[in-house]
Amino acid sequence: MRNPGGFAQIINGGPVHLGRLDSRGRSPETFSEGLTEFDTATCNHCNCVVHIKPGWTPKIHVCKTCFKFVCEPCTAHGCTPFEKKLEQQEARDRALRSYGV
Amino acid sequence: MANAAITNESSLGNAQQAISTTYKSLIVLGNSSATTSNYFTTGGYRRGKVYDILIGTNSAPADNYLEYDLAPITFATTPAGITGTLVSANSSLFGLDPADTTFVAAIQINSTGETGISPLGSKWYVGVNQRASYRWVAAPGSEIVYAANSSATGNNGVSLRTRSGAYTGNATMTVLFNEQ
Numbered sequence: 304m305r306n307p308g309g310f311a312q313i314i315n316g317g318p319v320h321l322g323r324l325d326s327r328g329r330s331p332e333t334f335s336e337g338l339t340e341f342d343t344a345t346c347n348h349c350n351c352v353v354h355i356k357p358g359w360t361p362k363i364h365v366c367k368t369c370f371k372f373v374c375e376p377c378t379a380h381g382c383t384p385f386e387k388k389l390e391q392q393e394a395r396d397r398a399l400r401s402y403g404v
Numbered sequence: 405m406a407n408a409a410i411t412n413e414s415s416l417g418n419a420q421q422a423i424s425t426t427y428k429s430l431i432v433l434g435n436s437s438a439t440t441s442n443y444f445t446t447g448g449y450r451r452g453k454v455y456d457i458l459i460g461t462n463s464a465p466a467d468n469y470l471e472y473d474l475a476p477i478t479f480a481t482t483p484a485g486i487t488g489t490l491v492s493a494n495s496s497l498f499g500l501d502p503a504d505t506t507f508v509a510a511i512q513i514n515s516t517g518e519t520g521i522s523p524l525g526s527k528w529y530v531g532v533n534q535r536a537s538y539r540w541v542a543a544p545g546s547e548i549v550y551a552a553n554s555s556a557t558g559n560n561g562v563s564l565r566t567r568s569g570a571y572t573g574n575a576t577m578t579v580l581f582n583e584q
Contacts, residue, residue: 385549
């Protein structure tokens, strides 16, 4: 895997239980008692955080234009880096404020 | 670049709220013209980057399922629908380095109402047992970012929320972020 974009850990003080690591309908994960650690990656197009479970084969995607990690839903769209979206949004705001809107 | 740690501790002014089946904001941060720092006038917006999130619960241990997420939101001049007092006035308490300037972001904790929050998706989500605690730390460059603009353009803040189908106690959260 490429260099991770962070890490996450779950410290489970109770029994084995099911949990979820994303809201997109993926199957629940089993968290055993004690410490569970994950690498994470942050999508370069939408800025969402994706957990990568150890031993799991995630669909890691790399944009062929910006060569950064993108999440699965973003593969359906063209390359618009999140940084560019932010710059456009901030430029629009500066323009509106300069017009007194 | 000022780093700060925000927690939803009740002693900061707003008491922790009971968790319910609908999302409840534990910590809301974003740009607001209602808030200025010592060094920026009104409208001096800055980008914020969330790089560390810690979550847990502080009620009697039991087996319940809680969901947490971070949703981008539009933060208005007066935090619309986010009932509760802004704690930004205490910004000097939150800085990690006393040498840094105070931050511009408007911070609100333990919201008692959610009527004005229109979440624009979810950038981070985790569902865990009530007995579990969780931490996420971003590598530099992989933070969750909100834009430096006013509410007129929108999407200028984030809300860290939680909900549970059965748990009605309190949830705790700490967020570390910086402004640029």
